[in-house]
Amino acid sequence: MITINDKIKTILGIFITLLMICSCADEDEYLKFTEGGEILYTGKMDSVEVFSGKNRVRLKGLLSADPKVTFYRVYWSNRNDSVQIPVDPNRSSDSINQIIDNLDENIYNFEIRTFDNQENSSIPVFLTGRVYGDRYISSLRNRPIAESALRGDSVEIDFVEADLTSGIFTTELEYTDKNGVNNSIIIPVDSTNLVLRNFESGAFFKYRSGFKPDSTSIDEFYTPYDTVIPILPVTEAPYIENNSKPFSISAPSGQRYSTPAEWVHNEAALIYHGSYGNIDSQSGNAMNIVTGYGGVPDLVNAKIYQRLNLPAGTYTYTVITAGGNWNLGDKIYVLAALGADLPDVDNIETSSETLDFKRVAQGIGSANNFTYTMTFTLTETTQITVGLVASNSPGTSKYMPVNSFSLTKE
Structure with a gap:
């Protein structure tokens, strides 16, 4: 008689036999796959x-x-x-x-x-x-400039705030100044304002921005350079800055004469103490047109001026001095002229760029209380220059304190 236990033993025996058969088959397949050898691995990179x-x-x-x-x-x-x-x-x-x-x-x-x-x-x-x-590079955009304004011989640049999510990390700017010196400037991404000094009117600067597309990038990517010619903003009243005694100083010499703020000088006008302008601390910070005294060299086509961008209208330009000893043997003029510079001293009276001028001399000034008045009319918004130009008779000693410059619109 077959008992339940016998049946269970029979089933278990069959199951164990099947497992042994499968095991042998798997081993055979493994040996076939490895051709009877052991799988060998080299150490992986970590x-x-x-x-x-x-x-x-x-x-x-x-x-x-x-x-x-x-x-x-x-x-x-x-x-x-x-x-x-x-x-x-x-x-x-x-x-x-x-x-x-x-x-x-x-x-x-x-x-x-x-x-x-x-x-x-x-x-x-x-x-x-x-x-x-190249596809990524073509998607890059140079950092925008909100404004680049020419003010005197400086350029004030306002950048739009940098979008740091774009990967921008720097902006590089280059320009050549009035002395022919190449200047390279790095603008940090958190900076929005920049001033370029000793800038030549009509010149340009160029700039580009650098990007890193992600934190792992081993390379930096740059936009092409953009070239910018700064504009002179429309000038608002009172038009002429730093226009009267005591004139403000931008470059103190530590001696008698210093350079005034806001006024542009050519090289011939920066002769005091070697390379400074003519603001005279001994005359209450007047703009003193001096030559000869104290070893000051001759003035030869010296120009001192400001650039303005004026709307259409009729204007009166007035310069008030405090006497002096310049005479008709010298050449000194106060004037207004078209463009970004004043005509040379020998061309002022005949230049088509001259809007109006007055010859300055002791005899002329004493007859009008040393007040020189000029009038001109502009038919459209125009860039002009106001100031003075001087050349003394060689080897003579001259002085003429200027107390104020003013420009009014009718």
Whole structure:
């Protein structure tokens, strides 16, 4: 009689037999797959990072201490592309720092494996990296300028606040000043204001902005240079800045004469104490047109002026002096002229650029209380220049304090 226990024993026996058969089959398949040998793996690369770049990436990581590793391969584009890099068996460091270049702009999935001489490989390391190129560069926009205004011989630039999410990290600006010196300036992203000194009217500056597309980028990307010719803003009343005694100083010499603020000088006018203007501390900070006294050199076509951009209208330009000893043997004029500069002293009376002028001399000034008045009319918004030009008779000593300049519109 077959009992329940016998049935259970029979079922268990059948089950165990089946397991043994399957086990043998699996072992046979494994042996077939490995051809009877053991699967060998080399040590995989560790702590791998990928850094983006311009048509390239940088891989950084740590090689295994496995002495069998002789090279590693990096695959991408579904293993359609790869590069093989040898490993120095006598390496002193396990760090790798590898550039892979000549890559098209794209996002890449990289696979990295180490190998020994028998082509046994490590298990793979997968990571993703991005490559930037012309498409990204064409999307970059130079940092906008809200205003670039010419004021005297300086340019005041107001930048729009930088959009830091764009990856911008710098702006670079270049210009050549009146002395022919090339100037390069780095503008931080958190700065919005800049002043260019000693700027030549009608000249230009150029600038570009630099970007890093992400925090891992090994390359910096720049926009093309934009060229800007600063404009002279429309001048508002009282039109002439720093226009009366005591004149403000922009460059103190520490001696008698200093350079006034807001006024443009040509080189011939900056002769006091070597290279300063003519604001005279001994005459209450008047603008003293001095030559000869105290060893001051001759003035030869010296120009002192301000540039204005005036709306259409009729204007009266007035200069008040305090006497002096310039005479008709010298050439000194106060005037208004079209454009960004005053005519040379020998051309003032005949130049088509001259709007109006007055010859300055002791005899002329004493007859009108040393007040020189000129009038001119503009039919449209126009850039003009007001100031004075002087050349003394060679070797003579001259002085003429100027107390004020004024411009009014009818």
